Structure formats: structure tokens, C-alpha cells
Amino acid sequence: MLSAWAGALVPVFSDTSVSGTGHLELPPGTGYVLAANHTSFFDPVLLIGTLHRLGLRPAVLATAGLWRVPLLGRALTREGYVPVHRGSRRAPDALREAADALAAGRGVLIYPEGGLPRYRASHDRPPGRLKSGVVRLALSTGVPVIPVGHAGARRVSSGSRAKQLAGWATAPVRRPRVHVHIGPALRLDTSEHPLDDLESALAQAWASAVHALEDTPGTDGRRLPERH
Numbered sequence: 534m535l536s537a538w539a540g541a542l543v544p545v546f547s548d549t550s551v552s553g554t555g556h557l558e559l560p561p562g563t564g565y566v567l568a569a570n571h572t573s574f575f576d577p578v579l580l581i582g583t584l585h586r587l588g589l590r591p592a593v594l595a596t597a598g599l600w601r602v603p604l605l606g607r608a609l610t611r612e613g614y615v616p617v618h619r620g621s622r623r624a625p626d627a628l629r630e631a632a633d634a635l636a637a638g639r640g641v642l643i644y645p646e647g648g649l650p651r652y653r654a655s656h657d658r659p660p661g662r663l664k665s666g667v668v669r670l671a672l673s674t675g676v677p678v679i680p681v682g683h684a685g686a687r688r689v690s691s692g693s694r695a696k697q698l699a700g701w702a703t704a705p706v707r708r709p710r711v712h713v714h715i716g717p718a719l720r721l722d723t724s725e726h727p728l729d730d731l732e733s734a735l736a737q738a739w740a741s742a743v744h745a746l747e748d749t750p751g752t753d754g755r756r757l758p759e760r761h
Contacts, residue, residue: 615641678719717734
């Protein structure tokens with residue numbers, strides 16, 4: 534249900550296009566990790582909604598505080614999302630639950646930067662240093678990691694709390710352009726420097742998304758399909 538709602542909201546708040554969808558074509562039953570850059574509070578809607586419209590329903594690693602929100606917590610659990618208890622003894626539980634989802638042949642969406650950037654400007658910046666959890670998960674399970682870079686989400690919501698609220702309120706009128714680029718899958722268990730390789734791949738996926746926004750509208754990839 535949450536992914537369907539997100540899929541409905543993406544075209545309301547943005548004019549989103551996507552490229553690299555061929556890299557999502559994996560054998561049926563193959564677990565995979567989607568590693569995405571994190572720039573704004575619009576990201577979860579953007580990526581979950583975009584993936585829903587592409588026919589994908591990955592489990593998502595999200596901050597455990599969301600499970601304390603009435604009704605939302607139940608919905609997150611129902612869709613198989615994984616709570617991340619940062620800085621606590623329960624922190625390793627998230628990787629174990631993610632590994633279970635991968636073993637069942639499901640995709641898992643992770644924001645390996647571990648949090649939102651602190652700057653307030655609406656422009657995009659390259660992904661920051663990644664946490665090692667995504668690499669440890671990929672190495673322990675042997676699944677491919679697919680980098681997902683996006684640009685333009687901060688045009689929907691960024692800055693101070695007042696500016697973010699104003700951004701959300703005006704986005705349906707402005708419909709800022711956003712682009713999602715899906716890069717080729719990586720097999721990190723064959724790499725001598727897996728974290729460095731993933732950082733480079735995610736930076737390249739992000740750069741492709743930025744370049745798509747800089748191109749003439751309509752040439753940066755296909756618009757999202759109608760809801761499934």
C-alpha cells in the first residue's frame with residue numbers, strides 16, 4: 534500500500550524521468566541491493582514510488598523512529614520494511630533482516646550514506662562517504678548491488694523547516710524536474726576495494742542523473758509509466 538501511495542504521489546510533486554532501467558533485469562528470484570544517494574525528505578517517496586511504477590517492491594531500510602508513528606509503523610511492517618536502530622545494540626538486526634529478505638529473492642533499498650546532508654541549498658551535491666553496512670551485507674550474501682543516483686529532489690524540499698513545508702506545498706504547482714538513473718550492477722565480492730568501488734559507481738549514477746537534468750527536457754530518459 535505504501536509503495537502504491539508513493540507511486541501516485543511522485544507525478545503530483547515532480548516531473549520525474551528515469552534511465553538505466555535495463556540494469557534492473559535480473560533472473561527471477563534473485564535478491565539484490567539498491568544503493569541510493571540521500572538528499573532530501575522527498576527521497577523515500579521518489580524512489581519507492583519510482584520503483585513501484587517500474588514494477589518493483591523492495592524492502593526498505595528506514596530509521597526505526599518511523600515505527601513509532603501511529604498507523605505508519607504497522608504499514609511499514611506489513612510491507613516488510615526493516616527498522617534501523619542507529620547507535621544501539623539492535624543496530625546489527627537491520628542487516629540480518631535485510632539478509633533474510635535477500636535470501637527470499639527480494640530487493641532491498643538502502644541509503645548507504647546513513648543520513649541526510651546538512652547543507653540547506655536546493656542544488657545537488659555528490660554523494661558523501663558511504664557507511665560500510667551495505668558492503669558487509671553484499672559480501673555476506675553474494676547478491677549484486679545496483680547503484681541508484683537521483684538529482685532534483687531538493688527542488689521539492691530543502692532548507693529550513695519553513696522552506697521545506699513551503700516546498701511541499703508549492704511542488705504540485707511547480708512540479709520540479711527530477712531524474713533517477715539506475716547504474717549497472719556490481720559484484721562487490723570480486724573487488725579488492727568494494728567500498729571504494731561502490732562509492733565510485735554511486736557517484737557516477739548521480740552524475741548521470743545531474744547531466745540528464747541539464748539536457749534538453751525530453752532527452753534525458755523516459756517518463757515514468759502509468760501506475761501498475
